[in-house]
Amino acid sequence: MNRLRIGQMATMNYVTVQTLRHYDQIGLLEPANVDEETGYRYYDIRQSAKLDMIQYLKSMGMSLDKIREKFDKQDAQVIRATLKEHQAWLKDKIQEYQLMHNAVDRCIYNLDRYLRTSRTGKINLQQLPERKIFCHDSGIDIYQHSIDTYEVILRQLKQQVILQHVPMVYFCNVGSIVRYQDLLSGRFVSTEIFVFMDAGLIPDDQMETVPAGDYLCAYCNAFEEEVACAKGMFEEADREGYQITGDYLCEVVTELPLFRQEERNMFIKLQVRVKKT
Amino acid sequence: MNRLRIGQMATMNYVTVQTLRHYDQIGLLEPANVDEETGYRYYDIRQSAKLDMIQYLKSMGMSLDKIREKFDKQDAQVIRATLKEHQAWLKDKIQEYQLMHNAVDRCIYNLDRYLRTSRTGKINLQQLPERKIFCHDSGIDIYQHSIDTYEVILRQLKQQVILQHVPMVYFCNVGSIVRYQDLLSGRFVSTEIFVFMDAGLIPDDQMETVPAGDYLCAYCNAFEEEVACAKGMFEEADREGYQITGDYLCEVVTELPLFRQEERNMFIKLQVRVKKT
DNA sequence: CTTGACTCTATGGTTACCATAGACTTTATA
DNA sequence: TATAAAGTCTATGGTAACCATAGAGTCAAG
Numbered sequence: 001m002n003r004l005r006i007g008q009m010a011t012m013n014y015v016t017v018q019t020l021r022h023y024d025q026i027g028l029l030e031p032a033n034v035d036e037e038t039g040y041r042y043y044d045i046r047q048s049a050k051l052d053m054i055q056y057l058k059s060m061g062m063s064l065d066k067i068r069e070k071f072d073k074q075d076a077q078v079i080r081a082t083l084k085e086h087q088a089w090l091k092d093k094i095q096e097y098q099l100m101h102n103a104v105d106r107c108i109y110n111l112d113r114y115l116r117t118s119r120t121g122k123i124n125l126q127q128l129p130e131r132k133i134f135c136h137d138s139g140i141d142i143y144q145h146s147i148d149t150y151e152v153i154l155r156q157l158k159q160q161v162i163l164q165h166v167p168m169v170y171f172c173n174v175g176s177i178v179r180y181q182d183l184l185s186g187r188f189v190s191t192e193i194f195v196f197m198d199a200g201l202i203p204d205d206q207m208e209t210v211p212a213g214d215y216l217c218a219y220c221n222a223f224e225e226e227v228a229c230a231k232g233m234f235e236e237a238d239r240e241g242y243q244i245t246g247d248y249l250c251e252v253v254t255e256l257p258l259f260r261q262e263e264r265n266m267f268i269k270l271q272v273r274v275k276k277t
Numbered sequence: 278m279n280r281l282r283i284g285q286m287a288t289m290n291y292v293t294v295q296t297l298r299h300y301d302q303i304g305l306l307e308p309a310n311v312d313e314e315t316g317y318r319y320y321d322i323r324q325s326a327k328l329d330m331i332q333y334l335k336s337m338g339m340s341l342d343k344i345r346e347k348f349d350k351q352d353a354q355v356i357r358a359t360l361k362e363h364q365a366w367l368k369d370k371i372q373e374y375q376l377m378h379n380a381v382d383r384c385i386y387n388l389d390r391y392l393r394t395s396r397t398g399k400i401n402l403q404q405l406p407e408r409k410i411f412c413h414d415s416g417i418d419i420y421q422h423s424i425d426t427y428e429v430i431l432r433q434l435k436q437q438v439i440l441q442h443v444p445m446v447y448f449c450n451v452g453s454i455v456r457y458q459d460l461l462s463g464r465f466v467s468t469e470i471f472v473f474m475d476a477g478l479i480p481d482d483q484m485e486t487v488p489a490g491d492y493l494c495a496y497c498n499a500f501e502e503e504v505a506c507a508k509g510m511f512e513e514a515d516r517e518g519y520q521i522t523g524d525y526l527c528e529v530v531t532e533l534p535l536f537r538q539e540e541r542n543m544f545i546k547l548q549v550r551v552k553k554t
Numbered sequence: 555c556t557t558g559a560c561t562c563t564a565t566g567g568t569t570a571c572c573a574t575a576g577a578c579t580t581t582a583t584a
Numbered sequence: 585t586a587t588a589a590a591g592t593c594t595a596t597g598g599t600a601a602c603c604a605t606a607g608a609g610t611c612a613a614g
Binding site: 005006007017021038039040041 | 590594
């Protein structure tokens, strides 16, 4: 029982022959003895204990390198510390994947909204919850410039977002803002763009709050249609007796360079906070 | 603005030059044009949109291959389906890591128990919760054989466990069982070994339930000490007026081939259900 | 015209193996 | 005992998403 050939050792432990050879090569688990002439590896069944341990640690997500380190250092306290460390790493991983999962959720939600609303430009009233945004002021009015300039400003925002260690998943939900003051005085200008964020992602004082409330909303399919569509929305507000009470937001709901290749293809949602007069 | 060199494109988008070159090589994002003579890549800033999308999908955990597929097929429904599929994959991942996290938890708990109890052989009464086990009957009495035979039987259990698609993390918490009937008739024999499992891992009828209740427990450090230690425990039960009411379990709490290399080094917990007479 | 910054291709590295080829060894069968 | 079949050996190249490096060529400014 203590001269198992590699194939026997492998089948007994439900691993492949290559795996055992690999562990030998990296010095993680060396056969009990090796025939010098033929190079044949012979294992002792008691080495299964170490192999079990390897598989056990591996199934906790530990790398073979780390596992070997553990076998090298034989101090229980050091091992405990490594386990703690590894546990923290796993917790991070879980959070990371959770975040991804949420992102996919949002993506599907947005895609569905796009598929449903697709080509309509209808104006409607929506009750929207409080939202958090992270703003970037470029000092340049995007309505005075082409899409190229918009791209450059977006790059600036992207850098800001990455510097804040916010994952890229959030970057799909950006927008621009026209301030209430400017609206009142008839200036449709926007030098600020933003990205929607979840609370807790970055310090609160870095974020701005968009209040909950009634919003007049409209969807449109292209950057170029926005101004006309917004104008229509403001007229509708007037007709229906709504009074504008806050900033105007242009939210990029979903953008699919999937369809029209190589260029931004935006589905945007215009929104402005109102109250019934 | 539409003849950005690779370095400019890279810095604007917070990616490395190599990454862009890599995306070009695999045909995921090709530069707007390439100088045929020098091979220099020139990008258009509007290609940032596609790059954003790539980074966005990547941050959802999608592989570049899958992303490219998405760009190839341009059907929104197909994309939706892929997203759903990816979401399910992420959910699996999260569960997987959660399982790993629990495993590390248990491992640390066991290690601590080992470090605290280390060399004592004291007998004490513990209230233990209900537990689930997965049994394997080899037909061979492990107390009649050496550690080598025990290893072979463990390999059989391991195969059973793997065939049930139970992750290896569970395999660190095994044990052997002496049935109540055998105890009563004075036969200290064990042909069955088992692994502790969580409810829901495999169909309920594949698992056996170890009832909650009062257990007389003792720890010991080696396979060879078990029988003597168990005998001491039964005598103690007699003296203290406890009546044995169920199976005897020998649980391998933690085993650290970390310390004594190449061989199983067990820390085991003996336990038998009792009631006060 | 030179210098320094930039870019090019090609190669080897990362993890934990799997797959394959071509040569050799062991075991089982005829 | 000869041969066939199965097992084993080393060496190489592949996986994913890049990073690092070497050595050669290119570009823009002074």
